[in-house]
Amino acid sequence: MTKTFRTLDDVDVKGKRVLLRVDLNVPMDAGKVTDTTRLERVMPTITELSSKGAKVILLAHFGRPKGRDDKNSLKPVAAALADVIKKPVGFADDCIGEPAAKAIAAMNDGDILCLENTRFHPEEEKNDPAFVAKLAELGDIWVNDAFSAAHRAHATTEGLGHKLPAYAGRTMQAELVALNKALEAPVKPVIAIVGGAKVSTKIDLLENLVTKVQALVIGGGMANTFLHAQGVKVGKSLCEKDLAPTALRILDKAEAANCAIILPVDATVAYHFEANAPSFAYGLDAIPPDSMILDVGPRSIERIHAAIDDAATLVWNGPVGAFELTPFDKGTVEAAKHAAKRTKAGKLVSVAGGGDTVAALNHAGVADDFTYISTAGGAFLEWMEGKPLPGVEVLQVK
Ligand code: 3PG
Ligand code: MG
Numbered sequence: 494m495t496k497t498f499r500t501l502d503d504v505d506v507k508g509k510r511v512l513l514r515v516d517l518n519v520p521m522d523a524g525k526v527t528d529t530t531r532l533e534r535v536m537p538t539i540t541e542l543s544s545k546g547a548k549v550i551l552l553a554h555f556g557r558p559k560g561r562d563d564k565n566s567l568k569p570v571a572a573a574l575a576d577v578i579k580k581p582v583g584f585a586d587d588c589i590g591e592p593a594a595k596a597i598a599a600m601n602d603g604d605i606l607c608l609e610n611t612r613f614h615p616e617e618e619k620n621d622p623a624f625v626a627k628l629a630e631l632g633d634i635w636v637n638d639a640f641s642a643a644h645r646a647h648a649t650t651e652g653l654g655h656k657l658p659a660y661a662g663r664t665m666q667a668e669l670v671a672l673n674k675a676l677e678a679p680v681k682p683v684i685a686i687v688g689g690a691k692v693s694t695k696i697d698l699l700e701n702l703v704t705k706v707q708a709l710v711i712g713g714g715m716a717n718t719f720l721h722a723q724g725v726k727v728g729k730s731l732c733e734k735d736l737a738p739t740a741l742r743i744l745d746k747a748e749a750a751n752c753a754i755i756l757p758v759d760a761t762v763a764y765h766f767e768a769n770a771p772s773f774a775y776g777l778d779a780i781p782p783d784s785m786i787l788d789v790g791p792r793s794i795e796r797i798h799a800a801i802d803d804a805a806t807l808v809w810n811g812p813v814g815a816f817e818l819t820p821f822d823k824g825t826v827e828a829a830k831h832a833a834k835r836t837k838a839g840k841l842v843s844v845a846g847g848g849d850t851v852a853a854l855n856h857a858g859v860a861d862d863f864t865y866i867s868t869a870g871g872a873f874l875e876w877m878e879g880k881p882l883p884g885v886e887v888l889q890v891k
Contacts (some may be wrong), residue, residue, distance in 0.1 A: 498669070498888040499660045501538070504634060506547035508602055512632035513538065513662065514649050514884075516639040516868075517553035517570045517607075526573040530851070531641070531868050536578045538638045538662035539605060543580065546602040550632060552588060552649045554612040554642070561613040571607035582607050588649075589614070589627040597631055617648045625652035638662025640669070641869035643884030644876075654887030661888050669885065671865035672876060675808045675844035676705055684804035686797070686828065688713030689811030689849065692736050696743070698810070701879040703747040703754075708800050710755040712789055712813025712824065719744070719756055725777045728762070730786040755800050759790030761814070761821060768818040788814030789824035797824075798831045801841065807832055809845035810877060812853040826857040833862035846873035 515535040520527045542549045551571075558565040568584055575582040581604075585596035588608035596606055611617040616624030625648045629635075635657040637643070642650050643665075653659070661669065676683070683706040687695060692715045702709055711719055714731035721727050722737035722744075747754045759777060762784040763770040774790045775781070789797070801807060809832070816822040835841035845854055846867030854860045867873045872882060 497890045498666075498885075499658075499890060500666050501541060501636070501660060501663065504658070504660055506542055506545050506634070509547050509633040510550060510597060510600075510631065511542055511547045511634055511636055512550050512552055512628065512649075512653060512657065513542065513636045514552045514639045514642070514653070515539075515662075516641045517551070517567060517574065518555055518642070519570060519573070521569070524569055526570065529573065529577055532574050532577040534664050534868055535574075535638055535662075538636065538664060539578055540580070541663060542636070543603045543605055548597065548600040548602060549605045550597060550600075551582075551605070551607040552611055552628070553607070553639070554617065554647075554649070555610045556612070558610065558612050560615065565610055565612070567607060567610045574607070578605075580605060585609060587613070589624070589631070593631055611647075611649045618645070620646055620648050620652045622652070624648050625656055628653055629656040632657060634658045634660060636660045636662045637884055637888060638664045639884065640665050640867070641872050643869075643882040644872040644880075646883035650884040651887050654884075659888055665885075665888075667865070668867060668869070671844050671867070674842055674864075675806060676877075679806040680842060681806070682707035682804050683806040683808065684708040684710065684800055686710040686712065686807065686809045686813065687811055688715065688813040688825070690714040690731060692718045692733055692740060695811075695874075696739055697878040697880075698874060699743050700746060702808075702877065703743065703752040704750045705879075706752055706808070708753040708755060708804065709747065710797055710800060710813070712757065712797075713811055715811075716757050716789075716813075717786055719754075720777065723756075726780055726782065727786060728780045728782050728784045730762075730780070755796060757786075757789045757793040758796060759792045760786040761788040761790050761823070763787050763821070766815070766818070769820070770818075772820055787818070787821040794824055794827050797828045801828070801831055801835060804841065807841055807843040808877070809843070810847040810850055810873065812849055816849075816853045816856060822853075822856060825853050829854050829857035829859050833857075833859035836864055837862055847877070848874075
């Protein structure tokens, strides 16, 4: 997917009005940004464009509003962004029409302006051509730095790429290079670790991965469904019993594709789903009927380590246990630390992303030691499913 795309190296931005699509969809609580990771990620492109004398006009969505709704205003996010990038960030109350046009007309080269939530207009999500045209009037070029919104074919994530000269921002560029190294053109053997609660949300992902990787570790609640399908009695564990046939089909597909499936060989169980609940390690033939599997067991952890040692490339999505509750974070933390160690030793290219994964790796204290960690949720999953991402496709040079 990353064959050729234009980057900021291919354009002289001085004096140009740059419509820069960023992902400012940050978690907020009581009007305050609670995690600034995404703001830090958009900083390199903003500062580069500003220092090269562009007029930097930020386009972004926030939340999923139905029409204009002050609770979803980007104004407080723009203020938080200004703090992170240590530069003034102006704000306009609408992303089209007079408020936007006036604010842009008043900009000097190097200025940064954030336009109000693009989703205040329903035409954004419809990728409405008339809306795209109104946006396009405001800029000379379009730069997409929002990989994490690239699975959406919306006006500002995709439509503008057909109307204006289109370029990948630095964060998008880094993401595409990293993802290319992970699955499209990886050093083999490639191992994937996939965890999380449910098989039902990751069927397409698993079916794609077994055709691309040499080993696939399945952990988390979803592993219970596979174990159940193989006849293991999983007690009161989270388990989608109706998906047993799907699990068996995925196992068959893996075998046909020569992908080794690595399921837990033992389990850490408890009788209550709570932090510090008394926990016990059991073999799979001995899970007590009234207990729940909350993490992989010690022998499984060793197996995962050995599998990581055999790999040159790792792609990781989803925790392998209930990592938000100690001590059921152990499997995830140990595997993450091991992958980090191999990466630091230069033996492994490690790429992780999607939903809880970043939180899990932060919790393990190894986020900085991975080769690349994506802040994308849905977009990362769709990429792992092998689906084309509209916001990336539109950047391809034909
Ligand atoms: C995200 O936070 O995952 C992206 O910004 C996309 O948001 P969406 O799922 O509301 O389209
Ligand atoms: Mg999402």
